[in-house]
Amino acid sequence: MIGVSTATSEGRARRAVDAEFRALPLGALAEAALSTARAAGAAHADLRVHRLRTQSIRLRDGRVESVADHTDLGFAVRVVVDGTWGFASHAALTPQHAVAVARQAVEVATALRALNRERVELAPEPRYPDVEWVSEYVIDPFEVPTAQKVALLQEYARRLAAADGVDHVTASVLQVKEQTYYADTAGTVITQQRVRVHPELKAVTVDSTAGVFETMRTLAPPAGRGWEYVTGADGVWDWDDELARIPGWLAEKAVAPGVEAGPTDLVIDPTNLWLTIHESIGHATEYDRAIGYESAYAGTSFATPDKLGTLRYGTPIMRVTGDRTEPFGLATVGYDDEGVAGQRWDLIRDGVLVGYQLDRAFAPRLGLARSNGCSYADSAHHVPIQRMANVSLAPDPERDTSTEELISRVENGLYIVGDKSWSIDMQRYNFQFTGQRFFRIRDGELAGQVRDVAYQATTTDFWGAMEAVGGPSTWRLGGAFNCGKAQPGQVAAVSHGCPSILVRGINVLNTRTEAGR
Amino acid sequence: MSALGVPAGEVVERALAASRADESIVLVTDAHEASLRWAGNSMTTNGVSASRHWAVVSIFRDGPTSARVGSVGSTSVDQADIETVVRAAEEAARTAEPAEDAVPLLAADGPAPDWAAEPGSTGIDVFGELARALAGGFDGADRLYGFAHHRVHTTWLGTSTGLRRRYAQPTGTLEINGKRGPDADPASAWVGTSTPDFVGVDVAGLLAELSRRLDWSAKTVHLDAGRYETLLPPSAVADLMIPLAWAMEARGAHEGHNAFAAPGGGTRIGERLTELPLTLTSDPADPLLPHRPFVATSASSDTLSVFDNGLIAERVDWVRDGVVNALAQSRATAAEFGSTVTVPGENLLLTGGSTASIDELVANTERGLLLTTLWYIREVDPATLLLTGLTRDGVYLVEDGRVTAEVNNFRWNESPLDLLRRVTEAGATEPTLPREWSDWFTRTAMPPLRIPDFHMSSVSLAK
Numbered sequence: 013m014i015g016v017s018t019a020t021s022e023g024r025a026r027r028a029v030d031a032e033f034r035a036l037p038l039g040a041l042a043e044a045a046l047s048t049a050r051a052a053g054a055a056h057a058d059l060r061v062h063r064l065r066t067q068s069i070r071l072r073d074g075r076v077e078s079v080a081d082h083t084d085l086g087f088a089v090r091v092v093v094d095g096t097w098g099f100a101s102h103a104a105l106t107p108q109h110a111v112a113v114a115r116q117a118v119e120v121a122t123a124l125r126a127l128n129r130e131r132v133e134l135a136p137e138p139r140y141p142d143v144e145w146v147s148e149y150v151i152d153p154f155e156v157p158t159a160q161k162v163a164l165l166q167e168y169a170r171r172l173a174a175a176d177g178v179d180h181v182t183a184s185v186l187q188v189k190e191q192t193y194y195a196d197t198a199g200t201v202i203t204q205q206r207v208r209v210h211p212e213l214k215a216v217t218v219d220s221t222a223g224v225f226e227t228m229r230t231l232a233p234p235a236g237r238g239w240e241y242v243t244g245a246d247g248v249w250d251w252d253d254e255l256a257r258i259p260g261w262l263a264e265k266a267v268a269p270g271v272e273a274g275p276t277d278l279v280i281d282p283t284n285l286w287l288t289i290h291e292s293i294g295h296a297t298e299y300d301r302a303i304g305y306e307s308a309y310a311g312t313s314f315a316t317p318d319k320l321g322t323l324r325y326g327t328p329i330m331r332v333t334g335d336r337t338e339p340f341g342l343a344t345v346g347y348d349d350e351g352v353a354g355q356r357w358d359l360i361r362d363g364v365l366v367g368y369q370l371d372r373a374f375a376p377r378l379g380l381a382r383s384n385g386c387s388y389a390d391s392a393h394h395v396p397i398q399r400m401a402n403v404s405l406a407p408d409p410e411r412d413t414s415t416e417e418l419i420s421r422v423e424n425g426l427y428i429v430g431d432k433s434w435s436i437d438m439q440r441y442n443f444q445f446t447g448q449r450f451f452r453i454r455d456g457e458l459a460g461q462v463r464d465v466a467y468q469a470t471t472t473d474f475w476g477a478m479e480a481v482g483g484p485s486t487w488r489l490g491g492a493f494n495c496g497k498a499q500p501g502q503v504a505a506v507s508h509g510c511p512s513i514l515v516r517g518i519n520v521l522n523t524r525t526e527a528g529r
Numbered sequence: 530m531s532a533l534g535v536p537a538g539e540v541v542e543r544a545l546a547a548s549r550a551d552e553s554i555v556l557v558t559d560a561h562e563a564s565l566r567w568a569g570n571s572m573t574t575n576g577v578s579a580s581r582h583w584a585v586v587s588i589f590r591d592g593p594t595s596a597r598v599g600s601v602g603s604t605s606v607d608q609a610d611i612e613t614v615v616r617a618a619e620e621a622a623r624t625a626e627p628a629e630d631a632v633p634l635l636a637a638d639g640p641a642p643d644w645a646a647e648p649g650s651t652g653i654d655v656f657g658e659l660a661r662a663l664a665g666g667f668d669g670a671d672r673l674y675g676f677a678h679h680r681v682h683t684t685w686l687g688t689s690t691g692l693r694r695r696y697a698q699p700t701g702t703l704e705i706n707g708k709r710g711p712d713a714d715p716a717s718a719w720v721g722t723s724t725p726d727f728v729g730v731d732v733a734g735l736l737a738e739l740s741r742r743l744d745w746s747a748k749t750v751h752l753d754a755g756r757y758e759t760l761l762p763p764s765a766v767a768d769l770m771i772p773l774a775w776a777m778e779a780r781g782a783h784e785g786h787n788a789f790a791a792p793g794g795g796t797r798i799g800e801r802l803t804e805l806p807l808t809l810t811s812d813p814a815d816p817l818l819p820h821r822p823f824v825a826t827s828a829s830s831d832t833l834s835v836f837d838n839g840l841i842a843e844r845v846d847w848v849r850d851g852v853v854n855a856l857a858q859s860r861a862t863a864a865e866f867g868s869t870v871t872v873p874g875e876n877l878l879l880t881g882g883s884t885a886s887i888d889e890l891v892a893n894t895e896r897g898l899l900l901t902t903l904w905y906i907r908e909v910d911p912a913t914l915l916l917t918g919l920t921r922d923g924v925y926l927v928e929d930g931r932v933t934a935e936v937n938n939f940r941w942n943e944s945p946l947d948l949l950r951r952v953t954e955a956g957a958t959e960p961t962l963p964r965e966w967s968d969w970f971t972r973t974a975m976p977p978l979r980i981p982d983f984h985m986s987s988v989s990l991a992k
Contacts, residue, residue: 068828072629072831075626075627075629076625076626076627076628076629077629077630077829077830077831078600078828078829078830078835079598079599079600079621079625079828080584080600080601080602080827080828081600081601081602081617081621082584082601082602082603083602083603083604083605084582084604085603085604085605086580086604096572097572097573097574097575098575098576099574099575099576099577100576100577100578101576101577101578101579101580102578102579102580103533103579103580103581103604103605103606104533104534104606104607105607116577117576119653120575120576120577120653123653124565124572124575124653124660126664127567127571127572127660127663127664127667128571128572129569129570129571129667130569130571157624158621158624158625159624159625159626162625162626166626179784179785179786180784180786216786218784218785218786218790219785220785220790220793220794221792221793221794222792223785223790223791223792223793224912225785225786225790225912227786227911303569304568304569304672304674304708304712305568305573306568307568307674307706307708307717308568308674308675308676308704308705308706308719309676309704311904311991314990314991316712316713392580393562393578393580394578395574395575395576397574433907433908433909433917434907435905435906435907435917435918435919435940436905437904437905437919437921437938437940437989437990437991438904438905438919438921438991439989439990439991439992440991441989441990441991442919442938442940442987442988442989442990442991444909444917444940444942444986446909464910466909466917468940468986468987470990496968498574499564499566499676499678499704499968500562500564500678500968501968519987521942521986523909523910523915523942524910524913526909526915526942526984526986527910527913527915527942527943527944527947528947528984529913
């Protein structure tokens with residue numbers, strides 16, 4: 013192995029891949045599978061060993077509802093035979109199974125060759141003969157005793173439950189450690205390890221007489237960080253402050269007036285905007301969608317390749333990047349699942365569509381010499397496909413405009429904080445989002461909460477109404493563990509960074525009115 | 530290549546024998562899967578897989594209704610890992626907080642049939658007939674996209690009290706999306722079906738239905754957002770009834786924080802939703818849509834408890850003759866609220882309509898919309914169960930009893946509870962594939978419904 017473990021973005025030494033994973037017969041599997049595939053006529057073959065360790069802890073009203081640990085381990089062989097993909101996987105990590113699975117992958121490709129009308133060509137990538145990459149975390153959550161983790165969640169839940177008006181509290185933390193070993197017939201060998209955590213608490217207030225209830229949850233996003241993020245020891249999330257303030261926000265929201273529907277100026281906080289970016293830009297700039305591969309399922313995109321370089325996506329202040337390098341990003345890797353090194357590139361520049369997210373099969377179709385590294389499979393038993401990079405909106409490069417300054421520019425509008433409900437159509441035009449908190453803006457100042465808010469728009473109308481973006485100090489990384497795509501269904505974790513923004517004249521709905529009440 | 534090492538039944542017995550906990554539960558599922566995927570009349574990603582998912586639940590007792598639980602799952606097929614996982618589950622249980630859903634485990638009730646039998650299996654050859662039929666479609670003028678998936682999941686469940694259960698669940702789905710016309714502005718339609726084994730799937734019939742719907746798109750009409758008389762085909766009804774069933778959870782209703790909480794306290798059980806005699810049922814013994822007839826879970830949730838593992842899942846009428854009738858709950862929750870256990874089902878049937886098909890509903894419509902499928906359905910307001918979503922792959926204008934044009938897509942905002950309150954006609958129940966939720970839920974039988982005022986909130990430009 014070439015020692016390529018580098019320092020973290022904060023100057024610490026990165027941790028190493030667990031010895032337990034390295035002790036698996038990785039090299040023997042690769043030798044058996046790749047030599048078999050090559051001998052059977054594969055022009056390209058790769059072997060991927062994938063190990064996903066998870067722990068889910070869920071509390072209801074301070075008591076443990078469930079603690080579940082799970083480890084998913086297997087390997088897959090993917091081949092290109094006569095321009096057609098073949099894939100097979102198995103759970104037994106022995107060279108004998110690797111040989112058989114490689115043959116099975118070749119058989120799949122051979123059997124389906126007659127139905128393939130588009131020859132697979134892979135963009136070249138430099139060879140990485142023996143490299144290792146580990147994400148930036150300090151404390152491995154799987155090295156922390158479960159009882160200690162439960163106790164921390166109970167303490168957080170207790171603080172919420174102790175407040176007047178909070179009737180129920182749920183608390184959860186999902187922890188993931190993902191390890192992969194990739195080897196291909198070009199000679200690349202990559203070993204990686206990533207850690208991510210998603211802590212969440214939700215307070216509920218109930219008026220049983222009226223038969224109504226309201227909720228509010230923490231806004232700490234899932235992150236590619238270790239247990240230090242959950243305790244707050246790294247100083248990234250101020251748990252003390254948020255837990256102290258939620259009961260008050262919840263009480264105010266429960267008795268707040270319903271929103272007045274109609275076109276409204278919005279200042280949108282990064283805690284809400286990340287999801288709008290995910291749905292209306294992240295998925296819309298996936299090349300496989302744009303050329304129809306997801307037509308029957310996840311959908312296509314209005315941002316088709318014929319519009320590359322000309323589609324006016326939003327106002328000229330809009331710059332959006334795709335990247336697999338953002339520190340602590342959920343989609344951040346050293347190399348993707350086709351052995352392509354992590355990169356950063358523009359998707360939208362000066363408000364115009366200029367790029368896509370690609371894998372090695374799609375890059376040549378777009379006329380590019382190299383993939384930008386967006387291949388991922390969530391399990392050994394799933395085929396790697398083009399998945400989302402961290403897709404982020406850049407802050408104002410000229411001036412560090414604060415959220416308060418954006419609010420000061422609005423005479424009559426809303427300030428929206430935190431994500432909740434989301435939905436977008438199959439071509440990424442029409443979307444609707446709600447949120448956790450909605451503050452009225454009157455004459456440039458916040459004037460209390462309203463409730464039952466959703467905002468609805470067509471993607472290019474929305475981004476075309478973006479008058480201002482906040483400065484670097486407003487930029488935050490949001491994200492999700494559960495982005496779904498493909499058949500069989502796969503999930504991927506992804507982050508989106510963004511500043512606060514000001515958009516004018518967006519259609520706001522009253523969700524009670526929408527329900528006919 | 531189907532062998533996954535030590536037979537699953539033996540994994541259960543070895544893990545139980547290795548346990549030092551007061552009680553233990555072992556679940557093993559062997560999964561064999563095959564899939565085909567195509568886009569633009571060409572294959573894209575295809576493959577086969579074999580995997581084992583298993584879990585050990587260890588329990589240390591402090592009393593009949595007091596216990597600590599540890600649950601550890603694995604996909605390893607290395608027999609040396611059996612003891613490792615057992616010990617990890619025990620360690621998790623020793624350091625756990627008391628479980629709030631603790632009740633005695635179920636007692637043994639005899640041997641499980643086929644306990645030692647091989648798991649069900651599948652392979653790429655299951656699609657032989659389908660592939661031949663698709664090849665003909667690929668040579669046609671329309672562009673075809675789609676997915677065929679076959680899964681055979683065999684589950685073994687054993688407990689230290691001697692209970693043994695085994696069940697093999699085959700699940701197959703086929704979806705075909707057809708596009709016609711220019712890439713920039715195509716007509717688009719969808720057909721789908723569920724099948725346990727792909728035997729006798731009428732691919733030619735599905736392709737013919739796809740073509741009939743694409744023909745309807747020869748003329749297009751723009752309609753603004755608003756409330757329209759709308760005919761929901763069975764697939765769309767399934768996609769609305771599934772989130773309704775998922776929301777029918779007892780604890781949240783009793784505690785006042787879901788849509789089945791009644792004003793003034795208590796639940797909505799007994800509330801009449803509709804004068805139509807509609808019944809929403811889960812039934813493991815349904816002859817067309819059978820599913821695993823017992824609880825098998827490695828973690829407790831709002832509606833399931835690990836202590837209920839092996840509990841026989843009975844037929845449940847969630848709505849009976851138009852009246853809310855039951856909410857899902859474990860034995861512990863049922864005891865807490867003085868009710869009876871109701872196991873959430875893995876199939877869903879809405880019955881009580883007429884014998885009319887969707888085509889007959891169309892024939893009896895003066896002016897309205899006929900939908901194909903619904904998409905990206907998400908909860909907007911849990912208090913009212915308001916959902917939002919899109920129409921997809923075919924909204925058609927019906928005038929004087931026939932389809933006259935294709936209409937643009939819409940975003941809609943509706944609650945399935947309110948739809949049942951407003952439905953004016955239900956047709957004949959038939960097996961159908963729910964498009965939105967088919968990753969999780971494929972076994973449904975639904976009638977077409979007529980809604981007099983379905984709320985299309987805004988126009989979607991999507992094709």
